[in-house]
Amino acid sequence: MYIVTPLFFVAGAALLIFGFRKNDRKLLAFAACLWLVCGAWDEFSEGFIDGVNASAPAVSSSPAP
Numbered sequence: 001m002y003i004v005t006p007l008f009f010v011a012g013a014a015l016l017i018f019g020f021r022k023n024d025r026k027l028l029a030f031a032a033c034l035w036l037v038c039g040a041w042d043e044f045s046e047g048f049i050d051g052v053n054a055s056a057p058a059v060s061s062s063p064a065p
Contacts, residue, residue: 005041008038008041009038011034012031012038015030015031
């Protein structure tokens with residue numbers, strides 16, 4: 001999970017440079033969105049995992065009658 005944050009950061013930087021050189025506002029906006037996700041990814045992933053674990057049914061170790 002920790003590889004996603006640097007991956008988003010590098011991809012956002014590359015798109016920012018490429019969008020600036022081509023003067024493409026869509027690429028610049030997408031690069032900004034990637035950097036936004038990059039900053040919030042750790043909290044989002046931890047919260048998502050905690051939520052999935054909390055909603056999972058409890059597994060009983062005793063055999064069913």
